Amino acid sequence: xxxVLAGARSDxxxxxxxxxxxxxxxxxxxxxxxxxxxxxxVQSMTKTDTRDIANxxxxxxxxxxxxxxxxxxxxxxxxxxxxxxAIKRAARVPLVADIHFDYRLALEALEQGxxxxxxxxxxxxxxxxxxxxAEAARVRGVPIRIGVxxxxxxxxxxxxxxxxxxxxxxxxxxxxIRLLERESFLDIVVSLKASDVPRTLRAYRLLxxxxxxxxxxxxxxxGTVWSGAVRSVAGLGALLSQGLGDTLRVSLTGPAEEEIRxxxxxxxxxxxxxxxxxxxxxxxxxRTEIDLVRTANAVEEALADLTVPLKxxxxxxxxxxxGEAREADVGLAGGRGFGLLFRRGEIVxxxxxxxxxxxxxxxxxxxxxxxxxxxxxxxxxxxxxDR
Ligand code: SF4
Numbered sequence: 001x002x003x004v005l006a007g008a009r010s011d012x013x014x015x016x017x018x019x020x021x022x023x024x025x026x027x028x029x030x031x032x033x034x035x036x037x038x039x040x041x042v043q044s045m046t047k048t049d050t051r052d053i054a055n056x057x058x059x060x061x062x063x064x065x066x067x068x069x070x071x072x073x074x075x076x077x078x079x080x081x082x083x084x085x086a087i088k089r090a091a092r093v094p095l096v097a098d099i100h101f102d103y104r105l106a107l108e109a110l111e112q113g114x115x116x117x118x119x120x121x122x123x124x125x126x127x128x129x130x131x132x133x134a135e136a137a138r139v140r141g142v143p144i145r146i147g148v149x150x151x152x153x154x155x156x157x158x159x160x161x162x163x164x165x166x167x168x169x170x171x172x173x174x175x176x177i178r179l180l181e182r183e184s185f186l187d188i189v190v191s192l193k194a195s196d197v198p199r200t201l202r203a204y205r206l207l208x209x210x211x212x213x214x215x216x217x218x219x220x221x222x223g224t225v226w227s228g229a230v231r232s233v234a235g236l237g238a239l240l241s242q243g244l245g246d247t248l249r250v251s252l253t254g255p256a257e258e259e260i261r262x263x264x265x266x267x268x269x270x271x272x273x274x275x276x277x278x279x280x281x282x283x284x285x286x287r288t289e290i291d292l293v294r295t296a297n298a299v300e301e302a303l304a305d306l307t308v309p310l311k312x313x314x315x316x317x318x319x320x321x322x323g324e325a326r327e328a329d330v331g332l333a334g335g336r337g338f339g340l341l342f343r344r345g346e347i348v349x350x351x352x353x354x355x356x357x358x359x360x361x362x363x364x365x366x367x368x369x370x371x372x373x374x375x376x377x378x379x380x381x382x383x384x385x386d387r
Contacts, residue, residue: 034189122176197231215239280312295360
């Protein structure tokens with residue numbers, strides 16, 4: 001199929017807010033649906049050497065516990081590709097093999113049961129190889145992500161556009177897409193990542209008018225945990241607010257679990273994710289008479305494992321505190337050496353400054369237990385015999 005189709009748009013309600021989201025073709029990745037009407041999923045990439053099976057399994061587990069719905073692994077050689085089967089047997093979320101240039105590694109990854117490939121078909125060396133890869137992936141029902149980065153745009157396109165512009169990135173993606181479409185392979189996900197936000201936004205917007213494939217969104221090489229998180233919030237927030245994005249990865253120079261935490265917080269802030277704790281805390285000011293920073297951090301960390309939707313307020317004083325705390329599921333409003341505890345708008349206790357953190361955590365856990373049992377992130381299914 002030569003022609004690529006433009007995605008439709010649809011209004012949908014999420015968390016009481018009406019959002020317009022581009023409706024992309026649905027692509028199944030193991031137990032996870034990307035695109036269609038599926039929620040935006042959060043993924044990350046392991047930082048271990050994939051050949052080190054024990055450490056990679058442990059990192060995948062940490063990512064699952066942080067809420068990852070999909071995990072990607074770098075496959076630099078055959079030994080890494082051959083390790084995939086053993087890593088996958090211990091994984092609860094679908095796995096993606098990230099491969100550059102060598103289609104034999106992709107074929108081995110498919111043999112090992114990987115759920116998705118990230119490979120650019122224009123870089124694997126000719127039509128026969130694209131055909132073999134598309135056929136092997138189709139037989140196993142495995143989709144392919146075409147991942148165009150600003151640094152990977154082909155030389156001819158750099159010359160044509162005078163650099164890695166958004167237009168050059170889009171044309172590069174369309175060329176890769178067409179190679180798969182010629183083999184009637186349509187289980188495609190596309191990403192267009194630049195290291196700056198404006199170019200990334202423009203590239204996705206341009207491509208959204210031309211294809212209906214789901215988008216993996218991200219800002220590549222975003223930076224350290226702090227600056228990368230800020231850049232990702234700006235870029236991914238802007239894309240999501242325009243209805244663009246079906247799965248996201250925050251790239252950080254730091255632990256992969258932080259990527260998941262930031263990604264989930266972005267979705268929560270956008271109202272696209274209701275699972276998990278949302279801590280609302282005041283910025284503190286001259287009226288604050290409790291150790292609010294320590295309390296807010298302790299509460300957020302202690303409740304990070306909850307996956308039921310729960311709003312927890314940690315407020316510093318009696319001026320704005322009680323009002324905000326009342327709107328949360330549970331909350332705390334500080335006073336001089338004490339705190340008032342709230343549950344669904346009612347004062348349920350008064351505790352000393354020393355007891356505050358523990359008391360709020362206990363109250364939050366009780367409220368969470370009443371809502372429903374903590375469960376795995378969306379799209380993740382436990383398999384028989386899982387730990
Ligand atoms: S809630 Fe109170 S302590 Fe916190 S910033 Fe507002 S006025 Fe200051």
